[in-house]
Amino acid sequence: MPLVTTTEMFKKAYDGGYAVGAFNVNNMEIVQGITEAAGELNAPVILQVSKGARAYANHTYLVKMVEAAVIENPNIPIALHLDHGDSFEVCKSCIDGGFTSVMIDASSKPFEENIALTKKVVEYAHDHGVVVEAELGTLAGVEDEVVVEAGQESYTHPEEVEEFVSRTGCDSLAIAIGTSHGAYKFTPAQCTRNEDGVLVPPPLRFDVLEECIKRLPGFPIVLHGSSSVPQEFVKLVNTYGGAMPDAIGIPEEQLREAAKLAVCKINIDSDIRLAITASIRKHFAEHPDHFDPRQYLKPARQAVKDMVAHKIVNVLGCDGKA
Template sequence: MALVNSNEMFKKAYEGGYAVGAFNVNNMEIIQGIVAAARQENAPVILQVSAGARKYASPIYLKKLVEAAIEETGLDIVLHLDHGEDFEICKACIDDGFSSVMIDGSRFSLDENIALTKRVVDYARDRGVSVEAELGKLAGIEDAVNVSAKDATYTDPDEAVEFVERTGVDSLAIAIGTSHGAYKFSGDPSLDFARLETISSKLKGFPLVLHGSSSVPQEFIDLNNKYGGKIPGAQGVPEHMLNRASKMGVCKINIDTDLRLAMTASIRRTFTENPGEFDPRKYLSPARDAIRDMVAHKMKNVLGCSGKK
């Protein structure tokens, strides 16, 4: 089909009460696993590239891999920059053919964040590229994003309205208690659904985004531990909470850590059961299948987007 921006995808998601998964990609096998799941589930999909992935694989390789995925599967795919830190990287990705970008000015004051976001929106608009921004700060670590718990701040609903009106942004990542990385809560997991409901009500019809939404099924934690991963118990966001958020105006949920752990568990299993293996096809093929199965699970049981393509 085509490389598309996220606008029509999010409109359908909002009206349908589900979320689209935005899956971080780093190499060919991850892309293949994700799009195989999307085709299997007949689901919309966003492939997103962090600054770290962009540096690791280079933008042109990633874009060509996504173009190959579109040609092979016949899917409409959004190619999205995750956590663009400044105007220059957003501009570079837009010029490279990305169909969506995120400008993350959450580290700045409200006015500075608005000014930066509006600059990106103004550049992207005439080029048919959708723009996501962030208001509020999520705790945790993901590539270049590193925010301590004491510096995290929840999104103010009134500021969210002002931000959207002044920037013209297409979607907004909000902070309601999720955090980047695998380990999020010192006590019982909790998201501020009252805050989400208020923001969604004030921005009726506007697509919201959740970052820091890893919720790794225990089976993958157990697999990593069994084969030497030494990963403590998963303290991610419970999947039922993400499913609830998808029915409250959250149209995009970012998923990364879950994929890393599923893929790594599979590779660890191969090398533990066959230490002499040295053919990349023999350990990357099952790892690709693990990605597919994880993504299919998320689409069907968490995001609610199976059958919504």
């Protein structure tokens, strides 16, 4: 099976009440860990590449690694997606370079400028058989070169979504309902503490999501900034020399609830980084004599695989849906 677009994935996900995981990839071990988990669980998967990943690993290397994963996993649909493309030129480069899906993120621009740029990307992409994700509303947090200070984020205005989708022709829409980029999604001041002293983040704005669903029946919705920042990883990082105080993510049960609605794509990046870093820190502490990268990257790859498998089954609900 060659690389696919997300069109059929999202139709099945919408009708089936589950979401497809969109996992950011930066190197071979991440690609392998994600696709091995998806292959064993018979789950569709989206491998997404950010502008920062392309700068780090090189566009060609990333595309060829994903193509290798397709060969190794011929029975599951795999889409290659550009995450947070910030210009027509970046999107065009990925469309011309083998991606099957691109995101144009003009959410920081005024409404009319967002529409104009998104429409331009959509027209070029559709002419080349590629689908387009757009965004309305802005998420706080940091992801590669996407930086929005806390307090500067804005929820999606449901009254704008119909006009935006109609005028741009985009194929899916990322909305802002309270998720956030990075491993520090909320400050302690934004959270409450339970009886055990654990930080509890504010709930997602399901009212905004539900209103968008009413206005866009049958249309696939995307959630960015949806890593859960598992505390077992944070604890391992901190135990073995790291310093990640108060790192907190989105509760998995809220993401699962969103996946049962119209959310067809859930983006996960920070959890992959945490799984790898926790594994490597622990390995170095336990094996100070090791210097062969294969010795510590092999368990790191397994940590990614285990984490992705958990997400597929318990958060996304897309196991067996390939």
